[in-house]
Amino acid sequence: MFQYFDVASDPSQGPARVARLREWLGKHGIDGFIVPRADEHQGEYVPARAERLQWLTGFTGSAGVAIVFSDSAQIFVDGRYTLQVRQQVDLSVFTVQSLIDTPPAKWLGDNAAKGARIGFDPWLHTISEAKALKTALEKRGAELVALRNNAVDEIWDDQPGPPLETVDIQPFDYAGELAKDKLARMAESLRKEGATHTVLTDPSSLAWAFNIRGRDVPHTPLALGFAIVAAEGPHLLFMDKRKLPRQTEAYLTQLADICPPSALDEQLRTLAKGGETIGLDFGLAAEKLRLIVEENGGKVVSLPDPARLPRATKNAAELAGTRNAHRRDGAAVSRFVHWLEARPPGSVDEIAAVTSLENCRVQTGNELQMPLRDISFDTISGAGPNGAVIHYRVTTATNRTLGPGELYLVDSGGQYQDGTTDITRTLPVGEPSAEMRERYTLVLKGLIQISMLRFPVGTRGADIDAFARAALWKAGLDYAHGTGHGVGSFLSVHEGPQRIAKTGMEKLLPGMILSNEPGYYKEGAYGIRLENLIVVTEPEPIEGGDIPMHRFETLTLVPFDKRMIVTAMLTREEFEWLNAYHARVRHEVAPLLTGEERAWLEAATSPFEDHHHPSR
Amino acid sequence: MFQYFDVASDPSQGPARVARLREWLGKHGIDGFIVPRADEHQGEYVPARAERLQWLTGFTGSAGVAIVFSDSAQIFVDGRYTLQVRQQVDLSVFTVQSLIDTPPAKWLGDNAAKGARIGFDPWLHTISEAKALKTALEKRGAELVALRNNAVDEIWDDQPGPPLETVDIQPFDYAGELAKDKLARMAESLRKEGATHTVLTDPSSLAWAFNIRGRDVPHTPLALGFAIVAAEGPHLLFMDKRKLPRQTEAYLTQLADICPPSALDEQLRTLAKGGETIGLDFGLAAEKLRLIVEENGGKVVSLPDPARLPRATKNAAELAGTRNAHRRDGAAVSRFVHWLEARPPGSVDEIAAVTSLENCRVQTGNELQMPLRDISFDTISGAGPNGAVIHYRVTTATNRTLGPGELYLVDSGGQYQDGTTDITRTLPVGEPSAEMRERYTLVLKGLIQISMLRFPVGTRGADIDAFARAALWKAGLDYAHGTGHGVGSFLSVHEGPQRIAKTGMEKLLPGMILSNEPGYYKEGAYGIRLENLIVVTEPEPIEGGDIPMHRFETLTLVPFDKRMIVTAMLTREEFEWLNAYHARVRHEVAPLLTGEERAWLEAATSPFEDHHHPSR
Numbered sequence A, B: 001m002f003q004y005f006d007v008a009s010d011p012s013q014g015p016a017r018v019a020r021l022r023e024w025l026g027k028h029g030i031d032g033f034i035v036p037r038a039d040e041h042q043g044e045y046v047p048a049r050a051e052r053l054q055w056l057t058g059f060t061g062s063a064g065v066a067i068v069f070s071d072s073a074q075i076f077v078d079g080r081y082t083l084q085v086r087q088q089v090d091l092s093v094f095t096v097q098s099l100i101d102t103p104p105a106k107w108l109g110d111n112a113a114k115g116a117r118i119g120f121d122p123w124l125h126t127i128s129e130a131k132a133l134k135t136a137l138e139k140r141g142a143e144l145v146a147l148r149n150n151a152v153d154e155i156w157d158d159q160p161g162p163p164l165e166t167v168d169i170q171p172f173d174y175a176g177e178l179a180k181d182k183l184a185r186m187a188e189s190l191r192k193e194g195a196t197h198t199v200l201t202d203p204s205s206l207a208w209a210f211n212i213r214g215r216d217v218p219h220t221p222l223a224l225g226f227a228i229v230a231a232e233g234p235h236l237l238f239m240d241k242r243k244l245p246r247q248t249e250a251y252l253t254q255l256a257d258i259c260p261p262s263a264l265d266e267q268l269r270t271l272a273k274g275g276e277t278i279g280l281d282f283g284l285a286a287e288k289l290r291l292i293v294e295e296n297g298g299k300v301v302s303l304p305d306p307a308r309l310p311r312a313t314k315n316a317a318e319l320a321g322t323r324n325a326h327r328r329d330g331a332a333v334s335r336f337v338h339w340l341e342a343r344p345p346g347s348v349d350e351i352a353a354v355t356s357l358e359n360c361r362v363q364t365g366n367e368l369q370m371p372l373r374d375i376s377f378d379t380i381s382g383a384g385p386n387g388a389v390i391h392y393r394v395t396t397a398t399n400r401t402l403g404p405g406e407l408y409l410v411d412s413g414g415q416y417q418d419g420t421t422d423i424t425r426t427l428p429v430g431e432p433s434a435e436m437r438e439r440y441t442l443v444l445k446g447l448i449q450i451s452m453l454r455f456p457v458g459t460r461g462a463d464i465d466a467f468a469r470a471a472l473w474k475a476g477l478d479y480a481h482g483t484g485h486g487v488g489s490f491l492s493v494h495e496g497p498q499r500i501a502k503t504g505m506e507k508l509l510p511g512m513i514l515s516n517e518p519g520y521y522k523e524g525a526y527g528i529r530l531e532n533l534i535v536v537t538e539p540e541p542i543e544g545g546d547i548p549m550h551r552f553e554t555l556t557l558v559p560f561d562k563r564m565i566v567t568a569m570l571t572r573e574e575f576e577w578l579n580a581y582h583a584r585v586r587h588e589v590a591p592l593l594t595g596e597e598r599a600w601l602e603a604a605t606s607p608f609e610d611h612h613h614p615s616r
Helices: A011-027 A052-057 A079-088 A104-111 A127-139 A151-155 A179-193 A203-210 A246-253 A261-273 A287-294 A308-312 A316-342 A350-367 A384-388 A434-452 A461-468 A470-474 A572-592 A595-604 B011-027 B052-057 B079-088 B104-111 B127-139 B151-155 B179-193 B203-210 B246-253 B263-273 B287-294 B308-312 B316-342 B350-367 B384-388 B434-452 B461-468 B470-474 B572-592 B595-604
Strands: A032-036 A065-069 A073-077 A095-098 A117-120 A143-146 A197-200 A226-230 A235-238 A256-259 A277-280 A299-302 A380-383 A406-412 A414-416 A423-429 A513-516 A519-522 A526-529 A532-536 A552-554 B032-036 B065-069 B073-077 B095-098 B117-120 B143-146 B197-200 B226-230 B235-238 B256-259 B277-280 B299-302 B380-383 B406-412 B414-416 B423-429 B513-516 B519-522 B526-529 B532-536 B552-554
Touching (some): A011 A032, A011 A052, A032 A151, A052 A065, A052 A151, A073 A079, A073 A104, A104 A127, A117 A127, A127 A143, A143 A287, A179 A203, A179 A308, A203 A226, A203 A308, A246 A256, A261 A287, A277 A287, A287 A299, A316 A350, A316 A423, A316 A532, A316 A595, A350 A380, A350 A406, A384 A406, A384 A519, A384 A526, A406 A526, A434 A461, A434 A519, A434 A526, A434 A552, A434 A572, A461 A470, A572 A595, B011 B032, B011 B052, B011 B065, B011 B151, B052 B065, B079 B095, B104 B127, B127 B143, B127 B287, B143 B287, B179 B197, B197 B263, B203 B226, B203 B308, B226 B263, B256 B263, B263 B277, B263 B287, B277 B287, B287 B299, B316 B532, B316 B572, B316 B595, B350 B414, B380 B384, B384 B406, B384 B519, B384 B526, B406 B526, B423 B526, B434 B470, B434 B519, B434 B532, B434 B552, B434 B572
Parallel strands (some): A032 A117, A073 A095, A277 A299, B073 B095, B235 B256
Antiparallel strands (some): A065 A073, A197 A226, A406 A423, B032 B065, B065 B073, B380 B406, B513 B532
């Protein structure tokens, strides 16, 4: 299984480790030390050696920060984890703070003692973060101190080594553009911005730029490392050669000089001493890199990661690949839904469902000769009231039976060599209530409105987010998350910069893949979310119109449960979209199934009857 | 008439005036001088004495800047005026630049000579503008020089004096809150922000805060002046006493010490020398005020105009007033439309239509004993292709007959003591084409979608702008302006901060009045715009829902021309909204009309027949 259901958290070890950390701090004249969950790549998933926050505190959430002082300790978490942190962390040692209302910089700005020396590991904080910390501390007459070594590493005797998983070449058939051409384009953009070099710190950018994939973290096929891309001359790739099979090494050697990871510091130092101008993404790059450059006579300029936008706008090969991946993934999920529907209500629990779904993906991947490489994230499997917990992760402790009359929300995805998938469906277990059906239909209306949009060049995610909500709003309902995130191509399931949300300020460009995932959550009762992935098309002229308009092409191919839909609530346009979508699912996915499973899909995608609306 | 149809522009006087200006500049060691269209209040309308750009160049547009050098002169205009500026200005003297692509600060940043001394009148540029100019010039090694006297004033021998029109009290029945309470609230907000004083520079804020109205500029009932509002102690009002009838002066003396306008400089100087902290709105307040304070030992803090948000959120009395104003204005506009429909096609021109419409408003105002005080802006009266010119203003030179088969776009409004109106209707002259009707209906669908929205607390104009466009976008069409601007209460017809537009970042709050005005423009052929004014309501619970939602209450009460609407293109919801709206117009406005006019309105608002949609 790619997913685990136990949580490796032990609050009892926290106090001893904190005590040792305090000893170290005392010896080194440091009054407080900041321990983020992040690693030097600012990734959503971090390797075991970087789980410092978890090791120190017991907290296993995917975002958080601790600050340990000689006589107190704070742990900062967001709304997803307010309950979890209290279960996982020793509250006699740690005080819980809100990561959103009083993030570390703000908290320090309100609480740091005058003259305090607050230590941090400059590899683990971005340039922007470090600046905010520095500003807040200096206002209090305190000092931000960059440590040479991470204090937790110093006391973590059995800290794992870095991951050394195999790195593969991502073939041209799936990448669609040669790495040397991508790197040349990036070099050109460096020249335009007046930088001589930039450091790629996001392994997703490394993977995209060099057309490689790895296995160093769960669920995202990344090979951790760094690169220095040069405007002129050879590029440098910092990666442990033990990860590179012969053909990968030979391939990469044509693109860059391969250096050990430990050489990054020295190489950057050398460039700085030569007076070079290094572009760094202040929201991504570690503060350490800025310090190296500026302390050695080089110049740092703010430069967004030059891989970010090209990686977001998928080319024809990437799009062809993800369409194929979605057809197969549609067959896999359909198999799962058929299996679930055949089980008597009350005979399946959340873990059994996750296991079955993963097996369906594995089986389908093998049958169709494109294996499931990993799931793209831990499946969210929420029955009944668990469905209303937006970031619910089932564990053996929380596992719940799917009960009759309940809704079951399942949000899952796969990593395939040709694409990354992410889909949510909400299924009735037994008979759903009228209210559940009405609210399911309001959520579906929102998804359909987004799916049907035409929009001009320059439209941003923020401009269209409300289309997913308008029907819910009319009923006095809403959902407390964004409508869509960007998705990678056999890369991260959460990939920026594009978003459909009030904060989504990036223009939607052709080739951008996004999720389309409105929902409705009734605390203590049930959750509904419906998610498809969509791609922005090139702008196309419309007959009789003046201006070419983008569309969204829907990638996900899985039916919506017909029993949940109140068709009288749909407009004519929405009704027709739904029947057409189901017809397309049948057309593209049914050929991949046989027997009962195929029959099930044909029934599940059969058109709704067309009624006269009695009054119109 | 409140509207004029001649343009007082004479390009021939420009060269001589520019020559005299150059002479003055040479004598004073100034290499270039900036002449904006703005006055010291940054108003949309300026008094005659402030029309310096027009006097110098001949250009009469409502926005623009000129910069005169010893050997060249630039004039900066936006897209509305690219044709007009070439007709009005001597192009052998002035080179036309884009105000949007290369605004003055950018242009100077690219073109100013090293060591150049560029003069400006610090009364006519905001603090933010002056900072941008200074930064751009200093990058070039040039200097921004604040002049003690405006160079144009120095050579403008017959420059008019400042306006001295009568100032009235705005009665409590219409204002809804006593001025002393408004000023106390503003003093409190000053205390919260740590300022001891603020300067009100926007006469609209003066009018609102002191409950006064004037006549110093066309179309907006402003009394020009300044005020210093104090966190503690007496306020100061800088206004020429010759404007104040005895009762107004007695009334104002209770609220503030009345000083001559010329005393502002000295009073501010005194406060500064006392070390006070003066809050100024950097986007509104003249740079001169900052210079006075900082050069005399005082401290300036950035403080948005404290009247802006309270003025935008109308109270119960203001809302009751504007509802009454809109009923009467609806009767007036209905009379006009009835009159126009009765004229044979080809017998009316744009000026005759404007004149008739103004007369209808005057006549209705007199009959219903609430006279039209002024029009709220020059009526946009565009027949045929003139309708496609978004900011078209009819003059005797451009006047055009409303021809058979054409569309006629008319955008107009009134100022009444109880409210400000602004409405656009598009009327067919004779038989409209099928395309005209389809596009009219797409525009109407957008207006209806905005009208029907429910939205949660915190929603911004930017979040909903696209609802007005979605139907047009599906047809490959769009309009190149925002969807709505804020409107005042017997104040400015364009009042911030709220907007429905991609740039509309202010939250929509209860009591905010906005326009709802999508359109479609086919260059060289016709223009369509439909505009109602709407108000944000308090959030109201929805039965069965979780979250209270705002609505928009529609204020404007005038029918949409039934002959232009393709009802088959409307959704059921939109169709029902339209019939309900027309029923409401009939119910509220018909009682104000009699005879033929009343019969016309009853026919114009009769419900559309309800059809079965044959296929649904």
